Amino acid sequence: MSHQSESELNAIERLDKEYVFGTWSYQSEVQPTQITDADGVRFTDADGNEFIDFSGQLMCSNLGHSASKVKDAINEQTEKVPYVAPNYTTEARAKLGEKLAEVTPGNLSKTFFSTSGTEAVEAAIKIAKFYTGKEKIVSRYRSYHGATYGSISVTGDPRRLASEPGMPGAIKAPDPYAYGSTLDPMESLEYIDEMLMLEGDSVAAVLVEPIVGSNGILVPPEEYLPRLKEIAHDHGALLICDEVMAGFGRTGEWFGSDVFGVTPDIMTMAKGLSGAYQPLGATIVTPEIAEHFEENMLTHGHTYAGHPVACAAGLAAIETYQEENLIERAAETGEYLGARLEELAAAHPSVGDTRGVGLFHGIELTKREGERAPFGTREDKVSKGSTVVDEVAAEAYDHGTYVANMINTLIVAPPLTITEAEIDEAVETLDAALKVSDAAMEG
Ligand SMILES: Cc1ncc(COP(=O)(O)O)c(C=O)c1O
Structure with a gap:
C-alpha cells in the first residue's frame, strides 16, 4: 500500500514510522499513510x-x-458502563450471546468472547483439546488462523515459518485448491481421512476456513465440507470452522459454513462480528461441548473477555445486518x-x-x-x-x-x-x- 517515498511522509506519518512497529513487515520498508x-x-x-x-x-x-447504529451503541455503552470485569455481565454481552446462537448454524449456542480472530482460534484449540482429551490439531497448508503462538502454529501459510517449531501437535493437511494444487479437491479429503487414521485417535480437531480467505479465496466443491465433518467425526475429532473472514455476510450467507449446509462443532468469528468498529472475537460451541465445562473447568479467560463496549458494537452490528438485509x-x-x-x-x-x-x-x-x-x-x-x-x-x-x-x-x-x-x-x-x-x- 506504500504509494509514497519516505521523504514524502507528513509529520504524523514520520512520528508513526519512528515510534510504532508496522505489522508483518521489514520495518525499513514500512511507509505509513x-x-x-x-x-x-x-x-x-x-x-x-x-x-x-x-x-x-x-x-x-x-x-x-x-454504520450509525453501531457508532451510537458504542457511545451509549461508553457513557453507561465502559468496562466491567468478565465475572460481571451486561445487557450487551448477554444479548449478543443470545443473538449469536440465533444467527449461527444449527445448534451452536454458547459463546466465549475475546478481542480478535487469533484469540477466537486460541480458545477453539484449547476447548477442543479439553473436551476431547486429545492433543493434535489438523489444519491445512493454505490457511491463516492468526498470529499468536497457537494460532500461528496451526496456520499453514509462510507467516508461520519464523515462529516454528510452535505448538506441539499442529499437523498440516493439503487443501482444496482446484487451480493450483496437484491434488484434486475431493482427493485431498481422502488424504485427510488417511492422516487421521494413521495418527491413531490422537487428533482433537480438524480446523479449516470453510472458504479460505487470505490464502487466495479457495472455494471447495459443495460436497467437501459435509464430507470433511464426516471424516473428522469418524475418527473422533471435532470440526472447527474458522469464520473470522468468511463470516457475517461476506459469502452472501451468514457464514461460510452455511454455504455448504454444515454445522461445525466449534466456530470462530471476529472481523465482521462488530463490522470492525470494536476489537471483538467469539468462539461458539454446541450444547454437548458446553455441557462438558459444567463440571470441568474452562481454564481460559482474558481481562477484556466480553468487553461491554465491544459487545454493544457486536450486537448493533448484527442488528444492522438484519435490519438492512445486508x-x-x-x-x-x-x-x-x-x-x-x-x-x-x-x-x-x-x-x-x-x-x-x-x-x-x-x-x-x-x-x-x-x-x-x-x-x-x-x-x-x-x-x-x-x-x-x-x-x-x-x-x-x-x-x-x-x-x-x-x-x-x-x-x-x-x-x-x-x-x-x-x-x-x-x-x-x-x-x-x-x-x-x-x-x-x-x-
Ligand atoms: C480466517 C482467519 N482466522 C483468523 C484470523 C486472525 O484474526 P485477527 O487478525 O483478528 O487476530 C484471520 C485474520 O485475517 C483470518 O482471516
Whole structure:
C-alpha cells in the first residue's frame, strides 16, 4: 500500500514510522499513510485523496464506515458502563450471546468472547483439546488462523515459518485448491481421512476456513465440507470452522459454513462480528461441548473477555445486518461483482483465474497465458521487495481503489453496502491496473 517515498511522509506519518512497529513487515520498508476520514465504502488520506475500499480494509469492514447504529451503541455503552470485569455481565454481552446462537448454524449456542480472530482460534484449540482429551490439531497448508503462538502454529501459510517449531501437535493437511494444487479437491479429503487414521485417535480437531480467505479465496466443491465433518467425526475429532473472514455476510450467507449446509462443532468469528468498529472475537460451541465445562473447568479467560463496549458494537452490528438485509443484498451484489470480474479475466491475459462467492472474490494472476505460472510465490510473502501483484495493487491505489493482495491473488471483499455503481468504479481502476501485469507477462 506504500504509494509514497519516505521523504514524502507528513509529520504524523514520520512520528508513526519512528515510534510504532508496522505489522508483518521489514520495518525499513514500512511507509505509513495517515487516514483522516472514512465514509460509506470510501476513506480519505491526509492529502485529501479518496479511495474506494474494495477489500473492506482487512476484509473486516463489512458494514462500511458509516454504520450509525453501531457508532451510537458504542457511545451509549461508553457513557453507561465502559468496562466491567468478565465475572460481571451486561445487557450487551448477554444479548449478543443470545443473538449469536440465533444467527449461527444449527445448534451452536454458547459463546466465549475475546478481542480478535487469533484469540477466537486460541480458545477453539484449547476447548477442543479439553473436551476431547486429545492433543493434535489438523489444519491445512493454505490457511491463516492468526498470529499468536497457537494460532500461528496451526496456520499453514509462510507467516508461520519464523515462529516454528510452535505448538506441539499442529499437523498440516493439503487443501482444496482446484487451480493450483496437484491434488484434486475431493482427493485431498481422502488424504485427510488417511492422516487421521494413521495418527491413531490422537487428533482433537480438524480446523479449516470453510472458504479460505487470505490464502487466495479457495472455494471447495459443495460436497467437501459435509464430507470433511464426516471424516473428522469418524475418527473422533471435532470440526472447527474458522469464520473470522468468511463470516457475517461476506459469502452472501451468514457464514461460510452455511454455504455448504454444515454445522461445525466449534466456530470462530471476529472481523465482521462488530463490522470492525470494536476489537471483538467469539468462539461458539454446541450444547454437548458446553455441557462438558459444567463440571470441568474452562481454564481460559482474558481481562477484556466480553468487553461491554465491544459487545454493544457486536450486537448493533448484527442488528444492522438484519435490519438492512445486508446478507441477502451481498448475495445479489455478489452476482454482479462476479460477472464484472469475469469480464476483467476475459480482457486481461494475466488474469489466470477469478473465483469466489458473494462479496468474497479472488483474482489470481499468471505470467504465461493459459498456464498456472504465478508472479508471486509463497516465499515472496516473507521476502523483501514487491511482486507484480503488489505493483498491480499499487497502481489501482494510485487510481483511487484500495485492494488487498496476498501471494498471487488480489482479494476483493468490499463492504456489503457497496452499490453496483461503486463496483463499476473500482472495476474500471482494476481494468487499468491489470495492464501492469499484462505488460509483465513472459512471451
Ligand atoms: C480466517 C482467519 N482466522 C483468523 C484470523 C486472525 O484474526 P485477527 O487478525 O483478528 O487476530 C484471520 C485474520 O485475517 C483470518 O482471516
